[in-house]
Amino acid sequence: MSESPVRLVQAHANHGAAWVNGDLRPVHFPRRIERPLPGDLVHIDDAGTLTAVVERRNLFGRGDGRGRFRPIAANLDRSVIVIASEPAPSRDLLHRYLAAALIRGIEPLIVLNKSDLPRPRQAPFTELQALGELGFEHVEARCLPEPDVAALQSRIGCGITLLAGQSGVGKSSLLNALVPDIEAQTGRLSRVTGKGTHTTTTATAHRHGDDAWLIDTPGVWEYGLWKMDPETLQRGFPEFSKHAAGCRFRDCRHRSEPGCAVVAAVESGALPGFRHQAWLRLLAEQERFGCQGVR
Numbered sequence: 609m610s611e612s613p614v615r616l617v618q619a620h621a622n623h624g625a626a627w628v629n630g631d632l633r634p635v636h637f638p639r640r641i642e643r644p645l646p647g648d649l650v651h652i653d654d655a656g657t658l659t660a661v662v663e664r665r666n667l668f669g670r671g672d673g674r675g676r677f678r679p680i681a682a683n684l685d686r687s688v689i690v691i692a693s694e695p696a697p698s699r700d701l702l703h704r705y706l707a708a709a710l711i712r713g714i715e716p717l718i719v720l721n722k723s724d725l726p727r728p729r730q731a732p733f734t735e736l737q738a739l740g741e742l743g744f745e746h747v748e749a750r751c752l753p754e755p756d757v758a759a760l761q762s763r764i765g766c767g768i769t770l771l772a773g774q775s776g777v778g779k780s781s782l783l784n785a786l787v788p789d790i791e792a793q794t795g796r797l798s799r800v801t802g803k804g805t806h807t808t809t810t811a812t813a814h815r816h817g818d819d820a821w822l823i824d825t826p827g828v829w830e831y832g833l834w835k836m837d838p839e840t841l842q843r844g845f846p847e848f849s850k851h852a853a854g855c856r857f858r859d860c861r862h863r864s865e866p867g868c869a870v871v872a873a874v875e876s877g878a879l880p881g882f883r884h885q886a887w888l889r890l891l892a893e894q895e896r897f898g899c900q901g902v903r
Contacts, residue, residue, distance in 0.1 A: 613649035613662050615821065617813040618801060625800045626650060627815065632800045646813040646823050647682040647768050666713050668770055671834030675897040678834075680811050681823045685767030686715040688760070691732065692722040692777040702732040703886035704831045705772055706744060707844025711836070714770075718746035719760055721778045724753065731882060738880045742847045751781040761786060766819045770811075775827030783824050787814050833890060835897045845887050847879060861891060 614626045616635065624644065626635045635650070636657045637643055644650050649662035668687060669679040687709040691697050702718065709716040718736070720727075727733050736746050747759035760782070771779045784790050793814050809826055816822045833841075838861055842848055848862065848870050856867025862884070864871070873879040 611651070613651055615813065616644045616648045616650050617646055618797060618810060619644055619646060620801065620810065623801070625797055626652065627813075628652075632796050634800050645679055645682045646811045647684060647770075647821070649683070668708070668712055668714060669834070670708070670828075671832040673832070675832075675835035680825060681768075681770050681813075683768055684712075684714045684770050684823070686717055686764070687770045687772055688717050688719050688764070690719045690721050690771060690773030690777045690779050690782065692720070692773075693725040693728055693733070694722065695774065695776045696728060696730070697732060697774055698830060699731070700886050700889055701774060701831055702735075703883070704833060704890070707841070707890065708831075708833060710844045710846060711840060716744065717763060718744060719782070720746055720748045721750065721782060722752075723748040723750045723756070735880070735882050738882070742880070742883070749782060751778055751785055755785040757782060757785045764820060764822065765817065768813070768821045768823065769816075770823040770825060772825050772831075773827065775829060777827070779824060779827065783814065783822060787816055787822060790814060833893065836894065838891065838894065841887075841890060841894060844890075845883065847883065848887070851879065863888060863891070 614628045616624055616626045617632065618625045622637050624635050624637065625632050634656055635652055638657060641658055642661060644658060644661050648664065650658055651660040653659050664682045666682070666684060667679045668681050668684050669677050672678050687705065689702060689705040691702060706716050720736070740746065747763065749757045749760045771783065773779050787793070797812065811823055811825045813821045813823045842852070851869045851873040852860065852862065854869035857865055860868050862868050862870035870879065870884070874881050874884045
């Protein structure tokens with residue numbers, strides 16, 4: 609094997625697959641080394657055994673029922689958050705994904721898939737314009753009746769992009785439209801790992817041209833954050849920052865504290881109320897986790 613690091617594309621309990629010299633190769637994970645993730649750069653020896661994981665730029669993941677962080681992928685440049693008219697997203701799902709990406713230092717991009725369907729007159733679809741004014745961009749895409757993924761394609765031509773979203777929003781259809789040889793890639797991966805090809809049960813990195821990777825993730829019905837202090841959570845709401853600097857108390861939680869500049873900005877229309885409500889619900893969730901600093 610080359611001494612240069614190679615890209616890991618899939619990881620299971622003690623084995624996975626990596627892209628080595630233009631082909632997929634099996635990789636064994638010894639117990640003494642932290643389990644790698646799709647997107648990781650790793651070193652492997654001539655026998656295909658993992659010897660080291662290169663230091664990561666970032667990690668993306670989700671919280672489990674006890675608020676513990678469960679990593680999914682590494683070294684992301686952006687997180688594409690896919691929503692669709694059908695099935696309609698649950699409350700705060702989009703805001704949770706936005707917060708998770710920003711907290712982890714990853715650029716979020718919202719994709720409204722199934723753009724051929726009527727757009728519901730309900731959140732989060734009615735919030736997209738206001739989110740755009742805050743700097744959260746969105747593009748439209750569809751796979752039926754004819755694929756139209758040009759706007760998305762133009763944004764993911766380099767680096768590592770993670771596709772995330774609720775079950776049924778069409779992530780697999782988008783992946784098929786974006787990666788012409790996806791069936792060949794998944795077929796080779798199945799032969800290397802011995803896993804099936806039909807259902808997304810674990811995150812998988814797919815080659816996307818010469819300079820990019822797309823990491824597909826299993827669909828979810830709910831997406832939970834993990835335990836964190838309020839200062840970390842606020843990184844997921846960057847539009848609060850310039851207002852929060854004017855709060856009377858340095859540890860203001862932007863609920864009902866006297867002199868809260870964030871609440872004042874919401875009341876004046878300078879901040880959208882739906883973002884503040886999402887903040888309050890996520891803050892309350894942290895309180896249920898028993899996180900310090902949340903009162």
